[in-house]
Each structure stands twice: as C-alpha cells, then as structure tokens.
Amino acid sequence: MTAQEVRLCGLLLREHFGEVVERVGVHLLRSGALSLRALAHETSTSLDLVKKCLCVLVQHGMCKFGPGRRGPAGPVEYQINCERILYMLRYPRYIYTAKSLYGDTGELVIEEILQRGQMTMSSVVRTVADRLTQNMEDGQSMDYSEVMNAFSRLVETHFLQRCPPVDSLGATVSRTSCSGTSDSPANATPQPAQPESNPDCYKLPQIHLTGRGKRRRSSGDAETNDSGAKRAKLENTEQCGDEGIYWQVNFERFHLHFRHQAIISAVASKLDQTSSEIVRTMLRMSEVTTPATAAYTQAVSANEIFRALPPSYNIGRPILDQYLTLLVDDPMEFVGKTGDSGGGMYVVNLHRALANLARATLESVVQERFGSRSARIFRLLLRKKHLEQKQVEDFAMIPAKEAKDMLYTLLSENLVQLQEIPKTPDYAPSRTFYLYTVNQLPTARLLLQNCYKAVGNLIERRLFETKENKRHLEKSQRIEAILASLQASGAETAQLAEVEEMITAPERQQLEALRHHINKLDSSENQVDETIFLLESYVNSAASSR
Amino acid sequence: MSGRGRGRSLFTFNVDCLGFGRGEALPSSAQAPSPLYPPMQFRPVPLQTGEEVEYMLALKQELRASSKNLPFHIQPSAPKKDVGRYSDKYQTGEAKHGEWTPDWSRLPKELCIKVQKSRKAKTKPVVKSKKKPAAPKELLQKLENLEKKEEENQSEEEEDEKKKKTGEEEEEPDDAEGYDEEEFEEETDYIMSYFDNGEEFGGDSDDNMDEATY
Numbered sequence: 001m002t003a004q005e006v007r008l009c010g011l012l013l014r015e016h017f018g019e020v021v022e023r024v025g026v027h028l029l030r031s032g033a034l035s036l037r038a039l040a041h042e043t044s045t046s047l048d049l050v051k052k053c054l055c056v057l058v059q060h061g062m063c064k065f066g067p068g069r070r071g072p073a074g075p076v077e078y079q080i081n082c083e084r085i086l087y088m089l090r091y092p093r094y095i096y097t098a099k100s101l102y103g104d105t106g107e108l109v110i111e112e113i114l115q116r117g118q119m120t121m122s123s124v125v126r127t128v129a130d131r132l133t134q135n136m137e138d139g140q141s142m143d144y145s146e147v148m149n150a151f152s153r154l155v156e157t158h159f160l161q162r163c164p165p166v167d168s169l170g171a172t173v174s175r176t177s178c179s180g181t182s183d184s185p186a187n188a189t190p191q192p193a194q195p196e197s198n199p200d201c202y203k204l205p206q207i208h209l210t211g212r213g214k215r216r217r218s219s220g221d222a223e224t225n226d227s228g229a230k231r232a233k234l235e236n237t238e239q240c241g242d243e244g245i246y247w248q249v250n251f252e253r254f255h256l257h258f259r260h261q262a263i264i265s266a267v268a269s270k271l272d273q274t275s276s277e278i279v280r281t282m283l284r285m286s287e288v289t290t291p292a293t294a295a296y297t298q299a300v301s302a303n304e305i306f307r308a309l310p311p312s313y314n315i316g317r318p319i320l321d322q323y324l325t326l327l328v329d330d331p332m333e334f335v336g337k338t339g340d341s342g343g344g345m346y347v348v349n350l351h352r353a354l355a356n357l358a359r360a361t362l363e364s365v366v367q368e369r370f371g372s373r374s375a376r377i378f379r380l381l382l383r384k385k386h387l388e389q390k391q392v393e394d395f396a397m398i399p400a401k402e403a404k405d406m407l408y409t410l411l412s413e414n415l416v417q418l419q420e421i422p423k424t425p426d427y428a429p430s431r432t433f434y435l436y437t438v439n440q441l442p443t444a445r446l447l448l449q450n451c452y453k454a455v456g457n458l459i460e461r462r463l464f465e466t467k468e469n470k471r472h473l474e475k476s477q478r479i480e481a482i483l484a485s486l487q488a489s490g491a492e493t494a495q496l497a498e499v500e501e502m503i504t505a506p507e508r509q510q511l512e513a514l515r516h517h518i519n520k521l522d523s524s525e526n527q528v529d530e531t532i533f534l535l536e537s538y539v540n541s542a543a544s545s546r
Numbered sequence: 547m548s549g550r551g552r553g554r555s556l557f558t559f560n561v562d563c564l565g566f567g568r569g570e571a572l573p574s575s576a577q578a579p580s581p582l583y584p585p586m587q588f589r590p591v592p593l594q595t596g597e598e599v600e601y602m603l604a605l606k607q608e609l610r611a612s613s614k615n616l617p618f619h620i621q622p623s624a625p626k627k628d629v630g631r632y633s634d635k636y637q638t639g640e641a642k643h644g645e646w647t648p649d650w651s652r653l654p655k656e657l658c659i660k661v662q663k664s665r666k667a668k669t670k671p672v673v674k675s676k677k678k679p680a681a682p683k684e685l686l687q688k689l690e691n692l693e694k695k696e697e698e699n700q701s702e703e704e705e706d707e708k709k710k711k712t713g714e715e716e717e718e719p720d721d722a723e724g725y726d727e728e729e730f731e732e733e734t735d736y737i738m739s740y741f742d743n744g745e746e747f748g749g750d751s752d753d754n755m756d757e758a759t760y
Contacts, residue, residue, distance in 0.1 A: 016613045018620045036656055049620065051657045055648050056618045058657075065654050076654045092605040096598065115609070115616060166652045244651065368591060519603060523593050526602050 001029060001082045004452040009085040011459045016088060017056055020045060024053040028063070028080040035068055035075035054078055060117035061163070061248055087251055089455065089529050094254050098159065105142075105150035108132065110159070110249060118163050118246040121151060121205060152204050158253045161201050163246040205242040252292055259537055263353045266360075267327070267334055274315060275323050279334060281308050282348050293544045295351040301342025332356045351541045358444050358538035361531060365447060366415060373398055374406040378438060381416060386435040407436060414446055441542050448535040455528050462521045469514045476511055479503060617646035 001009075006029050014022035027043045028034060034042070040050040057063035062084045068077035091114050099107035108128045113119055119127075125147045132142040154160045260283045268276035285308050286297035300308075306320055315323070324346055327335035334353045339345035359382065367375035377396050381387060387395065393403040410416040421433040466473065479502055486496055503511070593599070613619060650658050 015610060017618050018622070020620045020622050048659055049622070051659055052620050055653060055657050056620060058653055059618070059648060076656060091609055092602040095605050095609075096602050099601075111605075111609075115613065117618075163652075244649065246649070246652070368588060371588060518607075520593065522606050523599060523603050526599070526606060527593060 002449055002452070004449050004456065005082055005086065006030065008089075008452045008456045008459075009082055011456055012085055012088045015459070017053075020049050021053045021056055024050055025057065025062075025080055025085070028078060029082060033068065033077040033079040035077050037075065039078065060084075084251075086452075086532075089525065090533065092526055093258070093529065094249065094251075097254060097257060098154070101157075101159075102150055102153060105132065105147055106154060109147070109151055109154060113160070113247060113249055118248045120244075120246055121148075121242050124151060124247065155202055155204055155247075158202055158250055160247050161250040161253075162203070163248045205245050255533070255537065256287075256292055258533055259350070259354070262357060262534060263334060263348070263350070266332070266353070266357055270332055271326065271330065274313070274319075275327055277313050278305065278309070278315070278320065278323055279327070279348060281305060281310075282335070282346065284308070286348070293541075295541075295545050296336065296347040296349045299338045299345040299347045302344045302346065303342050305346065306343075351545050354534070354538045354541050355440070357534055359440060361534055362415075362440065362443055362447060366410070370406065370409060373402070374410060377403065377406055378410065378415065381436055381438040382440070386419065386437045388433060388435060392436060411436070415443055417442075441539070444535050444538055448532065448539060451528050451532045451535065455525055455532070458521050458525050458528070462518055465514060465517055465521070469510065472507055472511055472514070475507070476503060 006026060009029055010022050010026040013025045023043050023045060024039065027039065031042070036047070036050065036054070039054075040047045043050065045053075054063060054065075057078075057080065058065065061081070063078055063080050065076050065078050068074045094114060095107055095111050098110035102109075105128065108131055109124055112124055112127050112131075125144050128147045129142040129144050132147070133140070136142065151160070260280075264276050264280050264283070267279045282297065282300060282305060285300055285304065289298045302321060302324060305324075306317055309315055309320070321343070324335065324337075324344065328337045328346070332353070333349055333356065336347050336349050336352075337344055338347055363375055363379055363382075366378045373396070377392060377398070380392065380396050384391075384395070389404065389407065392407060393400045396403055398406070407416065411418060415438070417437050417439055419435040419437055420427065421435060422428070423431040423433070479499060482499055483496060486499060
C-alpha cells in the first residue's frame with residue numbers, strides 16, 4: 001500500500017474508532033504482521049488498550065490473526081486489511097443502495113451491521129425493529145417477522161453473508177500444520193478464510209423470535225428506566241437458536257451491484273434509456289451464472305433476452321435486434337457478439353466496459369484540469385499510442401508553441417509518458433526519436449493515488465474547520481439541549497426566544513457558514529469515492545485479467 | 547566544443563531539437579518548491595446535487611456522529627490525576643450505547659482482558675513491599691540459575707526478551723493473572739512466594755540481572 005493509502009486509513013480509523021485505534025492500525029499497516037507484544041511495545045501503548053483496539057479491528061473484519069512466522073507454537077500475529085478500512089469511506093453508499101433496493105428496513109439492517117462489524121441475526125432483528133418502532137407513530141410497532149423477511153431477502157441476494165467460522169486458535173494451528181508441508185513459506189502469514197468457501201455461507205439459521213419492536217420509554221423516571229433496562233437485558237440473553245452465527249456485509253456483492261449500475265447508467269447516457277434497459281436485463285440474467293471476476297458475462301441469445309425483458313418496456317423483437325446491433329457497433333464496446341446461434345449470442349464485456357469508463361474518467365480529468373485542447377492531445381495520444389512531438393502538433397491542429405506547452409505540462413504531471421528510441425547507442429538527442437505516449441493503467445493508478453490524497457485532504461480540512469469553530473459548536477449544542485429540555489417541560493415562547501438569543505447574529509452566521517463548508521466537504525468525499533470505486537475496479541480487473 | 551565558438555555554450559547539443567527556436571529564451575530553472583496552493587487554471591466544476599446526494603450526505607454525518615457513541619470508539623487512557631476524587635466514578639462512562647462484550651470464541655485468547663485485574667493490581671504493591679526485605683542474596687543466585695535454564699528453551703527466551711522490551715508495568719498485570727490466586731490463599735507457602743517474588747524482583751532490578759547474566 002502507498003503512503004497516501006496509509007494516511008487515509010489512519011484518518012478513517014481515527015474518525016470511527018478514535019485515536020488509539022488509529023495509532024495501532026497505522027503501525028500495523030506500516031509493518032505488516034505483528035504479534036500483540038511487539039505491537040504494544042512499538043506503539044508504546046498499554047497492553048490493555050492494544051488488546052481492545054485489536055478486538056475492535058477483528059470485530060469489524062479489518063484485521064486477521066493467525067499463527068505467526070515462528071510457526072504454530074509462536075505468538076499469534078495480526079495483519080490488517082487496508083482495502084477493508086478504505087471501504088469505510090463507502091458506508092453511506094452501501095446504506096443508500098440497501099435503502100433503494102429493500103426500503104427502510106434493509107437500510108437499517110445494513111447500517112447496524114456496518115456499524116457493529118458483525119452481528120447475529122436475532123440481535124439485528126431486535127435492534128432494527130426497535131429503531132423502526134421508535135420512528136413510528138404512537139400505538140404502532142414493527143413486527144419482528146417483517147424485519148426477518150428483509151434480512152432473509154438480503155441474504156438470498158448475497159448482500160449479507162455469514163462470517164467465516166473462526167476455529168479456536170488450536171484448530172487453526174492444527175490445520176495449517178497439516179497443510180504446512182505443501183504450502184510455500186509465503187503462506188505462513190495469516191491466511192484469511194474465504195467466506196465463500198463455507199458451504200453454509202448464505203444459509204439462514206432457524207431462529208425462534210416472535211414479538212414486536214419495543215419503544216424506549218422517554219420518561220425521566222429512573223426506576224422504570226432501570227427495570228426496563230433490566231428487562232431488555234433479560235430479553236437479550238434469551239436464546240434464539242442462532243448464537244455464534246454472525247453475519248457481515250458482503251462488500252464484493254455490493255461492488256458488483258455498483259459496477260452494474262455504472263455500466264447501465266453509462267449506456268443510458270451514451271445511447272438511450274431503452275438500450276440501458278436491455279443491458280440491465282442482460283446483466284440480471286447472467287448475475288447468478290457469472291463469477292465475480294469474469295471478463296464478460298455468460299453469453300445469452302437474443303431470444304432469451306427477448307423473453308427476459310419485462311413486458312412493461314414494450315420492446316418488439318425487431319426493435320430489440322436493432323438495439324443489439326447498435327450496442328455491438330458502439331465504440332464503447334459494452335456489448336459484444338460471440339455467435340450467431342439462437343438469433344445471435346451476446347455478452348456484456350465487463351472488463352472492457354470498466355476500462356472504457358476509466359478512460360473516460362481520465363479524459364475528463366485532463367479536460368477539467370488542463371482545458372479541452374490539452375484533452376484533445378491526451379485523447380489523440382490514447383488513440384494513436386506513440387507520437388512524435390511534431391506529429392502531435394499536426395494531428396491535434398494546435399499551433400506548435402501552445403501544443404508544446406500543453407504536452408510538457410501533461411508530461412510533468414505524469415499523465416503523458418516519454419519514450420526515447422535512439423538511432424545510435426549513444427542516445428544523442430539529435431539522433432533519437434522522442435515518442436509521447438499515454439499508458440492507461442499506470443495513469444489510472446496515479447489518478448487513484450491522487451484521489452486518496454484528495455479524500456485525505458478533505459478530511460484534514462474538515463477536522464481543521466471543526467477545530468477552529470469548536471467553541472461555537474459546543475455553545476450551540478448546549479443551547480439546543482437547553483431548548484429541548486425547556487420545550488419538553490412546556491416553557492413559554494418568550495422564554496424559548498430568550499434562550500435562543502444567547503447565540504448572537506454573527507455567531508449564527510459563522511455557524512451557518514461552517515455547516516455549509518462541512519456539508520460541501522462531506523459531499524465531496526462521497527463523490528470522490530465514486531471515482532475511487534471506478535478506478536479501483538478498473539485496476540483490479542486489469543490485474544485479474546492479466 | 548565547437549559550439550562554444552559560436553556563442554552557444556550552454557549545451558553540447560543542438561537546442562533546436564528540443565523545440566526551441568534560435569534566439570528564443572530558455573525557461574529559467576526552478577529553485578523554490580512549488581507553492582502549496584498553486585493557482586488553478588480552471589475552476590472546478592460544482593458538485594452534483596440532488597436527493598441522492600443529500601441523503602448520502604445526511605447518512606455520512608449521522609454515521610460519524612453515532613460512531614462516537616458506540617463502544618468501538620476507544621478512548622485513550624486518561625492521564626492519572628493527582629487525587630482520586632469521589633465524583634470520579636460518576637463522571638466516567640456516560641453516553642455509551644451499552645457495553646460491548648465480544649464473542650471470545652471468535653478472538654484469540656490473548657486478547658481477553660480480565661476485569662478483576664485492576665483490583666488485584668492495586669492490592670499487589672502492598673504485598674510486594676512486605677516481602678521484599680525478606681528476599682536474601684542467595685535467592686538471587688538461584689534465580690540466575692533458573693534463568694539460565696530457561697534460556698535453553700528457545701521460545702521461552704524470545705518471550706522473555708519481549709517482556710523486557712515491553713517494560714515491567716505491562717509485565718506485572720499479566721503475571722498477576724497466573725499467580726495471584728494462589729498467592730492470596732497460601733501466603734506462607736515458601737515455594738509459591740519464592741517463585742512469585744522472583745518475578746517481581748527480576749522486574750525491579752532488571753539492570754542488575756542483565757549484568758550478572760551476560
């Protein structure tokens with residue numbers, strides 16, 4: 001991982017789990033697998049705190065443990081997962097997706113599990129039902145069975161999966177020691193068990209849980225609250241038959257969904273709505289049969305596509321054929337034709353689509369940062385691969401002097417690379433070809449790192465803004481609390497207005513400005529993450545197809 | 547070399563092939579770091595807006611706020627105060643969404659923190675001070691022998707070194723787990739107190755021991 005990734009991971013860890021976890025996490029990121037004592041010593045943190053941090057990290061699936069380099073008898077070593085930490089940036093998007101697919105219940109299920117890392121089904125159902133009841137009108141409540149329904153649908157569509165079983169350390173040790181002879185030494189580092197390898201991965205346990213969500217009492221009476229808490233505790237310890245079966249969010253599945261959405265929306269904006277619906281149907285048909293890392297979907301015939309199209313689209317058979325031809329001819333190459341049987345066999349070129357989307361992203365970055373004429377040079381180089389400076393000037397139809405300036409700027413930003421080809425072995429400039437070229441993959445990697453840096457900067461800036469205005473924020477929070485308590489006790493409006501005036505007009509203005517800034521920064525984080533997702537998928541797909 | 551005569555002494559090659567015409571001024575070399583916030587040639591495009599963006603923004607801020615109240619947000623240990631105040635125990639531990647008990651079957655055993663430990667650690671120094679004067683010189687000698695034996699065991703030695711590194715204040719509570727029970731019950735037992743005392747003593751006069759051993 002790079003310095004930028006480590007920095008961003010540190011910031012994210014601090015934001016969600018506090019500074020101690022940040023220190024431990026960043027140290028683990030920098031030094032790879034470490035044992036508990038080494039970690040405590042090197043971070044000069046007390047052993048108990050380090051233990052707590054590791055518990056938190058393991059709970060959230062960000063840290064793996066296993067027998068260390070010194071073999072099964074040696075101390076347990078911990079290894080942190082950089083990618084998983086970066087997913088924290090995408091939490092809002094996962095939750096939003098769950099909401100759009102499965103409504104409020106799905107949203108809360110995903111939100112709870114994301115926040116707690118892993119949970120049993122019964123505790124998820126209870127918490128979510130309680131939370132939904134809290135938001136309902138008086139007298140209404142959420143039935144557990146409804147939440148269980150949403151949960152099981154999320155499992156059926158693989159958005160949730162069981163956490164891979166963790167053997168007690170002894171079991172892990174014995175297993176690795178039997179397979180140790182065949183494994184290369186590189187495999188001595190903790191091997192995460194793949195959740196998919198578990199046959200029960202998507203199997204729902206039988207749980208006995210009936211009832212409705214409970215409303216938390218808001219009365220200030222300490223005694224009733226106390227007894228309520230006691231009762232809640234009793235209920236929580238109640239056996240539901242799924243103890244020890246923990247569920248986690250299947251990020252891979254979410255990423256597949258995001259990738260498909262990206263392809264569909266790209267088709268919609270490149271061609272039209274109808275063709276995007278056709279591609280959506282093709283993707284849905286192959287969802288089950290295509291492995292996650294495949295370069296293209298399983299081929300489906302035009303007949304099958306026609307049958308699978310929802311009747312509400314009103315696409316006739318001849319029109320479908322025309323659309324498919326159009327999609328195949330499109331230079332973005334989202335859809336490919338692999339054969340003629342069954343009215344033509346069609347696939348969705350997943351990796352090609354990602355590469356094209358990434359290329360479009362690169363082009364638009366160049367365009368927004370350096371202007372449309374630089375983007376023209378960039379596109380020219382992408383298409384023609386290698387060009388001499390003179391050729392660039394001619395093909396781009398830009399005056400030589402300006403073209404030179406733009407080309408050199410792009411070169412200094414590393415968006416364009418220079419290839420020297422000497423005619424004689426002495427590399428004399430007069431006898432050397434200087435060819436300019438754009439390498440898409442390294443450039444995408446560069447841009448990805450820039451994105452990580454940008455998010456890091458955004459977070460730093462937000463922390464700075466919050467720190468600068470700490471006093472104001474605290475004051476407004478205090479006053480809001482006073483107002484709320486006054487309102488609850490039924491105070492007069494004059495009294496309320498008086499309290500409200502404790503924040504002066506300029507202070508109010510400052511707070512408003514701060515809120516505006518923070519909203520903007522947060523929103524930018526979310527949107528940079530979309531670019532990050534696209535570039536990451538492209539880089540991963542290029543790595544897997546090689 | 548021939549270029550020098552013609553007044554173009556700067557380079558040993560023809561500058562024309564870099565794209566600079568005759569008589570054109572070459573760019574000056576940069577000697578300062580580039581500015582922290584370089585002026586932007588083009589203004590960035592505005593952010594996307596819409597219901598989806600607004601909702602994600604609200605989700606993000608809500609997540610951030612609630613993560614502070616979850617038990618996963620670990621507070622750094624507070625600096626020790628001069629006096630233990632009566633009010634202390636009423637001021638700590640507010641605003642947490644309930645405690646979190648991890649499922650220890652899914653975690654390595656060594657991560658488990660014993661709760662009673664803090665109480666024992668407190669009472670321990672008293673016991674220690676009582677016994678220390680009773681430790682005679684020959685005990686030290688025996689201890690050294692013991693340690694030499696231990697060193698023959700490879701893994702033990704590693705563990706030992708690590709302990710020395712991590713320092714005594716972390717070592718002590720850990721040992722407390724193992725021995726405290728017996729220590730409290732059978733304080734008169736010679737072997738027990740002898741062994742335990744050795745741990746303590748070794749920790750206390752670490753430097754001395756090192757000199758003697760190596």
